[in-house]
Amino acid sequence: MKRRNTPSKDAVLDLLISSGKAMSRDAIEKNIDVAIDRATIYRVLNRFCEDGLVHKIVADDGKQYFAVCMKCDEKKLADNHFHFRCTSCQTIECLPEAVHFSVPNGYNVESINCVLTGICKDCAKVT
Numbered sequence: 001m002k003r004r005n006t007p008s009k010d011a012v013l014d015l016l017i018s019s020g021k022a023m024s025r026d027a028i029e030k031n032i033d034v035a036i037d038r039a040t041i042y043r044v045l046n047r048f049c050e051d052g053l054v055h056k057i058v059a060d061d062g063k064q065y066f067a068v069c070m071k072c073d074e075k076k077l078a079d080n081h082f083h084f085r086c087t088s089c090q091t092i093e094c095l096p097e098a099v100h101f102s103v104p105n106g107y108n109v110e111s112i113n114c115v116l117t118g119i120c121k122d123c124a125k126v127t
Helices: 007-019 025-031 038-051 121-126
Strands: 055-058 064-067 082-086 092-094 114-118
Touching: 007 025, 007 038, 025 038, 025 064, 038 055, 038 064, 064 092
Parallel strands: 082 114
Antiparallel strands: 055 064, 082 092
């Protein structure tokens, strides 16, 4: 089903693209340039996830973050990769390179929801 474009949808997508990082709903609400309520933001984000425009990340802090991943391999699911949450600057980003892992014999991985937590490369330069 084709969805119609609205100023709210355009504003949320533009903000996610320009940020270059994953954003929580409250960060989107705080930084968006148009009047939009909380329920509409969630509705827009969930539709973007359904349509494959963004992916949802559930971080170790329990919050949901949403990201447009410019570097994702289009042949794979957009959310099927590792993310990194910086405990210093509080950002979450898609890791630009593959992270290799292994699972015990007999297990077949179908999807990944993994957030590595620590100090990002930008904050590490400062300290």
